[in-house]
Amino acid sequence: MFIALYLKEWKEKAFLFFFELAVLVLLVLGQSFFREKKDVREWLAYAVLLVFFPFAALILGTGGFETEFRSGAWAYLFSRPVHKTSIWLAKFVAHLSMLAALWLVFAAAWLAVPGISELAGGTQVLVGFPIGPGFPSWAFWQSAFLLMISFSLSLLHERQFSVLFIGVFAGVGVAAVVWAVLNSRVGGHLAWIAPEKALPVFLVGQMLLALAFAAASILTLVRSDFSQPRSQLLGFVGWAAPLLVLALVGTAVWARSSPTHGRSHLWEIAFTGGEACYKTDRGIFKYSPAEDRIQWLMKAGPFSYSVVSAAGGKVAYTAYEVRTRHDITEKLWVENSDGTGRTCIIGGARGKNHWPDDTFIIDLLISPDGTKVAILSDSAYGGHRCQSPPLWIARTDGTRLENLPDDAALFGIPHGIYFIRFVAWARDGNALLLSRRESNKPKIFTLWLYDLESKNSRILFENAAPASWFPSSPQGNLMALKYQATPERPWTLGLFDLKTVELRKNEASIDHDCLWAFWGSQGDRLAYVARRPQPNGQDVYILAVYSLAAQRVVAEKRMTTSEAEAMLFAPSWTADGMKLVVIDREANSLKILGVDLQEEGQAPFPAWMNKPAGLQVVGHQALVEDGKNNTLWRFDLEKKDWKRIY
């Protein structure tokens, strides 16, 4: 019976199918005809993907029940001994296979005609975010979605054009509305959807909407009276309304609960006023261990890239105000660590502080006393220079925004591209340290000093880089620095005096081949991860503790032979500086070590945690970010329990 209905549909729609096939073949043949004109070939490729397939799907779908309406044969069909669900499914599968056949022809052309895949296969931007699987798969999904929507609606009306327009509205309109929302002010606040999730959420939402339409269509067919169009329409609406709400709720639930391959930024942390500030893909937040909750300072939107700095009881962060796609204002806010005294330094009322158009903030650094904030604009990146020099400074009360003079030595590489960021304040707030890396010499880091009095800069070290993202000691007088004798030599860990801007002589060489270093909360110890080459050629990665009082390494522990694992230890000190917490992925647990690095306890990771990455201990709580699921967990070191925060 199913086969009979399926074949009947093919026979009825054969003319339409072959007409669409002919159009597709003409568009594909155009690739050969206009071989020399790449712009025309591109247009043809996108015409196929963006115009032909969606409309071919819509036209096929709207004809779903057209024959039954046109000849009044619906009563005849329904009186046959076949379940109405089978009728719906057979018809839909027939139409879907017609669309699939068109796609097969296109896929064959893709393989046979050189250049089509090159034209259409690249990663493209259609709805504001990159399309990972590629453009054709995006178009394929959209055409299937439109087919399902228009087919589901086709049983409501005998007029194909009415269904076509409703299908366009319901199908293309959904994408357009989502696009508009994401680009609006509301879209800027959808921070609970991680940016990496935006496209999957959109696709899951589309899938659930399509299923809702299909289910409403089947229920209408099975339960409604076709002899009464009004009651049939009301029946469809009655079924569709709750199903569409369910689809939206399902999308939200999926967005909330499903894992996402996110980037981990949890190590980007700064303590101020006793609270820790974090930046993740979802925005910037503070964590209060006493209240065991996070407080969002800024929630990331689909277009947001934010930076944060915290010191001296102040927090500075950027946030985007998205009105429309073309009207986005970046704002720089400073507030006290307790959330009071919020001041807009950049992007506020016009005339308060002048900030050049089309210039974005790439780094911030608040001075240790919390009175000043240094700002680096994207014109610091080579190749993106504009008329304004990239270095700015302002008082944290929102006054005296000053554009510091350019220094050709630091920022002036005429034809090169380089990456630059702040490292620390030095000389009691009279100088700034910056780390620079050139794209053509990616392994060479140079440490620069910008003198805020003379407005000049100079290189401090040719091959040196901060030993962690926040290398300054809690007292702000020292910095953990990695340096190399030559770019091929191992990284040596040393202590850099931020007042004299020199390496401390007595600790000039703490260890060789250091990967990361982490300050104890009292500033009297430094934990670091280093590589130890073995005679058998295999490297071993160790965790060590350096005591500033003893001026020597006081403990060392072999951790792993895997560099990847070693990069994820992320040691973090407890508030009293007497314990060190590390991620041990080989043991799938959080390990608690004493200052002698003897294991004092461990906490297995929850079953739901796939890839523990970032770790920070705040008070008696350890925050662990799941780098795969993009979730944040906290482990209570006293109560020994896990809790998912988001």
Added chain:
Amino acid sequence: MSELLSIHHLSKSFGRRPVLKDFDLTTENGRVYGLLGLNGEGKTTLARILMGVIPSDGGEIRFKGRRIGFGDSGYKRAFGYVPEDPFFYEDMTVRSLLNFNARFYPLWDAKKASSDLERFAIDPKARIRTLSRGMKLKLGLAVALAAAPEFLILDDPTSGLDVPTRQDFLRDVIRELAASGTTVLFATHLVHELERIVERLLVLHGGRLILDEDFETVKARYQASLEDIFVSLVAKAQGGRP
């Protein structure tokens, strides 16, 4: 004879207009039922509900003791249906329509279908849209008969037929069906059509049956033609003189 189909308290309205109200009917195997009713009294609605084309508003239908619902389809293999307006897939050929239907009915008799096409002078290669209304009715009948139904619903089928075919249909086809054990529900408003074939007379008025009796008994009681009996019953139901 055993009970084949029973209908209890069936109701159906279109908008605010009730068509069937508390309709009850029981049929037995191998009998010919004549359902008489004025235009718009609900004969076609009853046929469509029985065939699962439209849902009823309430009531119960049982076929061979098993309750059947609007969504059920299996029972239709034992049902034949010749509608008043024979809407088919107009672009199909006659043969395609037969092949299409053959897949739905396990007892499909292809030889019977071919012989009936010959009997009704229908060209198997003809497109359905080229057939006249009468030819389409004959085609519908051929399809229904080839399925070897246990219960055949004829919804005013003779109104579009020419006189010889109508006579052939009324004399031979119905009698053959009855002889083979098929129960026939012949709904019509053309009273004289039934006189020669009906075994049990049903008169539908005001949404329910006002008569459900053996035709011979009715004739003996009223001593009149079927047309007079029908007019008398309807007038009585409307409050007029018998």
